[in-house]
Amino acid sequence: MHIAYRRVCLTLAAMHAYRASLLRFDAAGRPLFDTDGLLVVGPDAQGRQRVQDAGAHAEVAARHPGVAVTHWPGRILAPGFVDMHIHFPQTDIIGAPADGLLPWLENYTFPAESRFADPAHSAEVAEVFFDELLRNGVTTSLTFATSHPQSVQAFFEAAERRQLRMITGKVLQDRHSPDGVRDRTEQSLVDTEALIRRWHNQGRLGYAITPRFAPTSTDAQLRGAGELAAKYPDTWVHSHVAENKDEVKWARELFPQARSYLDVYAGFGLMRERAVYAHCIHFDDDDRRLMRDTGTASAVSPTSNLFLGSGFFDFEGADRIGYRYGLASDVGGGTSFSPFATMLAAYYVGREGQTKPGVSIAPSQLWWRHTGGAARALGLDGVIGNLQPGCEADFLVIDPKATPLLARKTALANNLEELLFSLIVLGDDRLIERTVISQAG
Ligand code: GUN
Numbered sequence: 437m438h439i440a441y442r443r444v445c446l447t448l449a450a451m452h453a454y455r456a457s458l459l460r461f462d463a464a465g466r467p468l469f470d471t472d473g474l475l476v477v478g479p480d481a482q483g484r485q486r487v488q489d490a491g492a493h494a495e496v497a498a499r500h501p502g503v504a505v506t507h508w509p510g511r512i513l514a515p516g517f518v519d520m521h522i523h524f525p526q527t528d529i530i531g532a533p534a535d536g537l538l539p540w541l542e543n544y545t546f547p548a549e550s551r552f553a554d555p556a557h558s559a560e561v562a563e564v565f566f567d568e569l570l571r572n573g574v575t576t577s578l579t580f581a582t583s584h585p586q587s588v589q590a591f592f593e594a595a596e597r598r599q600l601r602m603i604t605g606k607v608l609q610d611r612h613s614p615d616g617v618r619d620r621t622e623q624s625l626v627d628t629e630a631l632i633r634r635w636h637n638q639g640r641l642g643y644a645i646t647p648r649f650a651p652t653s654t655d656a657q658l659r660g661a662g663e664l665a666a667k668y669p670d671t672w673v674h675s676h677v678a679e680n681k682d683e684v685k686w687a688r689e690l691f692p693q694a695r696s697y698l699d700v701y702a703g704f705g706l707m708r709e710r711a712v713y714a715h716c717i718h719f720d721d722d723d724r725r726l727m728r729d730t731g732t733a734s735a736v737s738p739t740s741n742l743f744l745g746s747g748f749f750d751f752e753g754a755d756r757i758g759y760r761y762g763l764a765s766d767v768g769g770g771t772s773f774s775p776f777a778t779m780l781a782a783y784y785v786g787r788e789g790q791t792k793p794g795v796s797i798a799p800s801q802l803w804w805r806h807t808g809g810a811a812r813a814l815g816l817d818g819v820i821g822n823l824q825p826g827c828e829a830d831f832l833v834i835d836p837k838a839t840p841l842l843a844r845k846t847a848l849a850n851n852l853e854e855l856l857f858s859l860i861v862l863g864d865d866r867l868i869e870r871t872v873i874s875q876a877g
């Protein structure tokens with residue numbers, strides 16, 4: 437019988453080891469794979485479960501005599517996925533059709549988000565959202581809430597109860613937004629700072645200063661957001677940019693003094709390490725250099741870009757200039773919580789959506805961009821997204837035989853790239869047999 441989903445909370449006082457195939461990444465993002473691997477997990481000085489050792493079973497077991505071992509034959513241990521951009525209040529509007537971004541926001545998104553003024557609704561959707569993330573093997577996300585502080589409160593309370601490493605923030609949108617989601621400039625900044633003080637670095641929680649996008653914020657709100665980003669330098673900054681041609685035109689009209697849409701954010705001090713912008717499609721090389729030179733990262737959201745007809749992220753351009761990026765679902769513009777759907781869509785965009793001849797992104801690279809590479813882009817390298825010693829023990833137990841077709845196909849794989857590609861192309865939430873969350877104490 438197939439076990440569709442089990443979330444396992446391991447409260448282990450001592451070291452424990454897990455034996456199965458093991459997927460990790462080296463510092464360059466190259467895959468390390470042990471067919472017979474061993475992952476040793478144990479508490480750090482604060483009691484937080486971290487990877488203590490990892491590698492080939494024969495070598496690692498010899499270093500840890502007497503440690504209890506759980507054996508999962510035929511399974512693959514892999515890092516929990518990191519979703520670099522998702523909207524928890526849009527869980528219920530996945531698959532809402534529209535003629536592009538701006539009508540989609542007006543007709544579906546803003547009405548759905550206005551309901552998050554209600555703390556009970558926020559709390560209910562937060563639980564559904566976390567269940568869905570974990571079922572799909574996503575253990576950390578950089579997450580939009582809504583403009584209502586109570587949506588942030590509900591999200592963090594639920595994440596804290598589940599001991600998850602999660603990032604969110606109150607959306608800032610003080611103009612060009614309907615009643616029900618529009619906030620007030622001064623109060624929005626007061627609320628943001630209060631939420632930073634309440635939640636940022638509380639356990640594994642992090643705060644993101646979150647202007648929705650430049651067209652829905654006044655200069656005063658963007659300036660205030662930039663001041664908070666300077667005052668709290670280890671918070672995240674999270675927004676959208678250059679997603680859709682109508683949006684770009686609108687932003688250029690509203691901010692004529694900026695060189696480009698992206699440059700609007702630079703002008704308000706909103707580009708720095710731990711600043712993450714979703715989409716980044718309609719860029720030129722000066723924009724890409726600005727990303728690189730400021731340490732800013734892109735959250736590449738291919739299912740959303742295909743669904744809303746926004747365009748195609750330029751992987752070749754990003755790699756040529758050399759700036760940080762990782763993969764994201766962008767649910768509800770995106771069509772799936774599953775990292776397998778996102779990785780496959782990224783592959784399609786790489787093949788067909790480039791101005792230069794298409795690139796074939798290697799399966800292990802797609803995987804890295806949704807785990808260790810995404811963690812690096814978030815400034816969390818060595819903390820999450822990998823199973824090297826020192827990383828927090830958020831990991832997945834993947835069943836490569838989860839469906840009859842997967843069982844046939846993965847048995848035929850001649851090498852790791854073929855195996856990973858089979859999982860990406862044919863996989864979904866059924867692959868995720870367990871999602872293990874690092875516990876503290
Ligand atoms: N731009 C501004 N708000 C949004 C949003 O909610 N989703 C997407 N995809 N783009 C946006």
Ligand code: ZN
Nearest residue numbers: 523676714766
């Ligand atoms: Zn988005």
